Amino acid sequence: MVYKKRLDNRKADETRLVEAKVGVIKRADGSAYFKFGNTWAYAAVYGPRNLYPRFLQDPSKGILRCNYNMMPFSSRGERVRPGGSRRAKEISMVTEKALLPVLDLNEYPNSVVDVFIELPETEAGSRTAGINAASMALADAGLLMKDLICSVSVGRVDDKLLVDLDYLEESYEDGPVADVPIAFLPKSGRIALLQMDGLVSKEQLAKLIEMGREACKKIYDVQKKALKDKYKVAGDIDG
C-alpha cells in the first residue's frame, strides 16, 4: 500500500501538537518541558557549578555535560531498565554537541553545566524533544547564549517526505523509511545536529532539510513564547 495520507491526518509539513513550558522544576537553575504529541521531555540545568573529580576540570572554559534518560515506564512496550543503554549514551553525546554551538562557556573555567533530560512518555522524536527542552532550560538558567537550538525529526515514509514522524510512521513496513533528526541555530540557519537512518537520495535529503528548517521556525516561536510566559505572571502583579 502506498503511503498517501498520514495516518493521523496531518499535513506533510505539520508537526504533532507542540507544547512547551519553562520553569517546571523548582530545584533546578533552569528547566523546561517540550512535547511533540505524546513524546514528552523534561530538561533541568544545574550549574555552572564546581566540577569533581578535579582532573575533569578545564581551566580555560566550562564544560557541558548532558544526560538523556528514558523513565522506566516511558516506552509503549516492556519496562525500560534503568541504568542507561548504548543508545541513551549516544543520544546524550549528540545532544551535547547540538547545544554547544550556542553556549559560551569561556566565562566558567573549571566548572560544569549539567543538563538532565528525562522522558516520562515517548513515541518517536524523543531526542529532538529533549534538545528543544534542554535549549529552553539553558536559557532559563540565565546562561550566556548566542541563540536557542530548535530541533525536529524529518523523514521519508514510502515516497512521502514528512515532518515529525510518529511511532507508526517510523515503523511503516510497506516501503522504505528514513528518519532524520535535525537541529538548527535559527538565526544563522546552521545545522547543529544531523543524523539519518534509512534510505534517501541526496535530492530528497536536501528537500527534507528545508522542511526541517521551516518546521523549526514554528518551534522557535513556541520556545520563545514559553520563555516569556514564565515571567508573565510576575509582570502582571507588578502592573
Add this chain to the structure above:
Amino acid sequence: MDEDLKKHVVMLLGSDKRLDGRKPLEYRKPIKAEYGFTKTAEGSAKVNIGETEVMVGIKMEVGEPYPDKPDAGTIIVGAELLPLSNPDFEGGPPGIQAIELARIVDRGIRESKTIDFEKLCIKEGEKVWLILIDIVTLNDSGNLFDASALAAYAALQNTVFPEFDGEKVDYGEKTNKKLDLKNIPLSVTVCKIGDKFIVDPTTEEEKVIDARLTVATIEDGTLCALQKGGEFPLTQEEILKMIDIGVERGKELRGVLKNG
C-alpha cells in the same frame, strides 16, 4: 549536620513555627494527585506535595513466580532519585537512599494486603503477573517518602491489565480490567527535631532532623509498615505519639485520592 540551621529551626519550633511559616504538624499545599499522566504505562500518577513532585508509572509484565509462592504474582518497586530533581543527587546505580525509599513503599503496599497476589496467578508454577512499580522524582523539595507512597497507590488505582494471549503481552491493547484493591496504604513520616515533632519536612529540615518515623497505615488506622530513621534513638512514648500523628495526618492525605 548544619548546627546553625538546626539551632534556628529548634528556636522557631519553640514557638510552634517553621522556616516556611507552617505549623509543626501541617502539610504543605497543594497536595494533589494527577492520574494517568503517561499513556505508555499501564497505570500512572503524579503527586505534588507543595513543590515536591513525584511520578510513579506501572508496567505489567508476565513472569515466573517465586519457587516458594508458585501460585502468586508480586510487586517489584524501584525508585530513582533523578539528578534532575535535586542538585545533590548523582547519576549511577541506586544508592542507599533510593533503596530505602523503594523498600518502604514496597512494604506499605505489600503488607497492607491491598493486592491479593494469588489473583495475579495465570498458571501455577509457570506464569504470574508482575506489577513493576517505578518511582521517579521530578522535584525534591523534601518528604519524598510520603509523596512516593501516595503516588504509588494512586498509580495502582489507575492501572489496567494489558492484553495477554497466553504467550505474550500485547502492550498496544489494554483491557478494561483494573487491579482489585482492598485497602488504601499510605505513609506519614513524622520527624523529631529537638523535642518537637513535625510532618512533611522540607529538604532543609531533613538536614537537621534527629529522628524520623515513617508510619504506613490503612484507612482504619491499622499499621502496615514502620521505618525508623535518623541517628537519635526514640522512647516508646515518643514512638506511640508519632504513630498517633501519623494516623491522624494520614486522613488528610487520603482525601486527595479518587473515591477516598
